[in-house]
Amino acid sequence: MASRVSLKSKGKASGKALKGSEEEKSIGESFKEWSTWALKKAKVVTHYGFIPLVIIIGMNSEPKPHLAQLLSPV
Amino acid sequence: MAGVVPPGATMHKEDPKPTKEEKVDYFNLPCPIPYEEIHREAFMSLKPDLFEGLRFDLTRGLNPKFALSHSVYMGPTTIPSQSAETIKIPTAQYEFGANFMDPKLMLVGRVLTDGRLTARLKCDLIENLSLKANAQLTNEPHMSHGIAYFDYKGKDYRAQFQLGNGALFGANYIQSVTQNLSLGGEVFWAGQHRKSGIGYAARYNTDKMVATGQVASTGMVALSYVQKVSEKVSLASDFMYNYMSRDVTASVGYDYILRQCRLRGKIDSNGCTSAFLEERLQMGLNFILSAEIDHKKKDYKFGFGLTVGE
Numbered sequence: 318m319a320s321r322v323s324l325k326s327k328g329k330a331s332g333k334a335l336k337g338s339e340e341e342k343s344i345g346e347s348f349k350e351w352s353t354w355a356l357k358k359a360k361v362v363t364h365y366g367f368i369p370l371v372i373i374i375g376m377n378s379e380p381k382p383h384l385a386q387l388l389s390p391v
Numbered sequence: 392m393a394g395v396v397p398p399g400a401t402m403h404k405e406d407p408k409p410t411k412e413e414k415v416d417y418f419n420l421p422c423p424i425p426y427e428e429i430h431r432e433a434f435m436s437l438k439p440d441l442f443e444g445l446r447f448d449l450t451r452g453l454n455p456k457f458a459l460s461h462s463v464y465m466g467p468t469t470i471p472s473q474s475a476e477t478i479k480i481p482t483a484q485y486e487f488g489a490n491f492m493d494p495k496l497m498l499v500g501r502v503l504t505d506g507r508l509t510a511r512l513k514c515d516l517i518e519n520l521s522l523k524a525n526a527q528l529t530n531e532p533h534m535s536h537g538i539a540y541f542d543y544k545g546k547d548y549r550a551q552f553q554l555g556n557g558a559l560f561g562a563n564y565i566q567s568v569t570q571n572l573s574l575g576g577e578v579f580w581a582g583q584h585r586k587s588g589i590g591y592a593a594r595y596n597t598d599k600m601v602a603t604g605q606v607a608s609t610g611m612v613a614l615s616y617v618q619k620v621s622e623k624v625s626l627a628s629d630f631m632y633n634y635m636s637r638d639v640t641a642s643v644g645y646d647y648i649l650r651q652c653r654l655r656g657k658i659d660s661n662g663c664t665s666a667f668l669e670e671r672l673q674m675g676l677n678f679i680l681s682a683e684i685d686h687k688k689k690d691y692k693f694g695f696g697l698t699v700g701e
Contacts, residue, residue: 360535363510363526367500367510368489368500368502368508371489371491371498371499371500372459372489374457374498375454375456375489375491376453376457378454378456379454382453382454382457386453387459
């Protein structure tokens with residue numbers, strides 16, 4: 318994902334050169350960092366939460382199954 | 392098929408079968424098969440899910456829409472090795488899955504004991520536009536990937552746009568050209584591997600046969616032909632050639648779909664024969680046998696299993 322984001326911020330790379338200052342991060346860099354962080358968090362959330370999400374959606378669909386049916390192997 | 396003419400009777404012409412002589416309406420062609428399913432018949436007949444070892448699948452439906460599945464697999468797994476010998480290590484795994492199927496939304500999730508998650512999502516965003524997504528997530532870093540597909544279905548064409556991690560972009564388009572023929576093309580661009588490619592595909596199908604051809608700039612040429620000999624039997628053949636690596640594989644197979652079982656067998660030009668049998672013992676109880684014999688590499692794989700549930 319990092320390389321995809323780098324394509325988008327290519328246009329802003331020239332803006333980065335112009336800014337010149339080393340203390341403040343440019344919009345391009347901070348956008349790249351923020352989106353990498355967001356994707357990492359999204360990956361963890363999906364990894365742990367996808368199956369519970371499917372189960373919650375399934376248990377709430379009509380006709381509602383009982384919780385016992387979820388756990389018993391019959 | 393021909394009427395039996397009693398001997399001695401005067402020969403009279405049979406009534407000609409009503410021929411479909413209506414003019415082809417080129418503005419009213421049927422919608423074509425999606426581009427990725429262009430080899431679907433050949434794929435289903437020639438590439439069944441062969442396995443080695445024991446497989447047990449249990450699917451419990453709690454709802455017409457919601458089902459949980461438990462799957463146990465025990466057997467040797469081949470790991471890729473540099474030498475000509477195949478290296479197999481015995482593994483045993485349990486996989487838990489949850490499926491939710493709705494006409495508008497489909498969610499399928501499977502998780503293994505080592506933490507690998509396979510997730511699939513399909514939903515209809517608006518009419519004619521649907522979103523599909525596949526993801527395989529692992530605990531190891533940099534080994535997870537996900538792809539999203541946006542499909543648009545037009546009157547006699549389909550267009551798809553793909554977006555994946557690692558800067559993967561792809562698009563494909565398929566159009567019905569005549570009643571039986573459809574042509575399509577695709578492009579893809581993989582940023583991480585710095586690869587891009589373009590490909591073309593054609594599919595000709597009638598009620599009795601399907602012939603497809605696909606060429607790609609990655610060097611792959613794939614042709615397939617499936618003939619439906621009768622309601623229960625179909626024969627398929629497949630030819631794959633890579634003009635970059637000079638690899639060629641041809642295979643011929645059969646597919647018997649009978650009332651109580653489905654038997655698929657094939658033989659390959661690499662000296663590999665395989666067969667796959669699914670026998671329906673009772674409603675909801677299927678017995679599976681799988682065999683794959685590779686004479687060239689001297690690799691013999693036999694598997695058996697049971698599938699319980701729909």
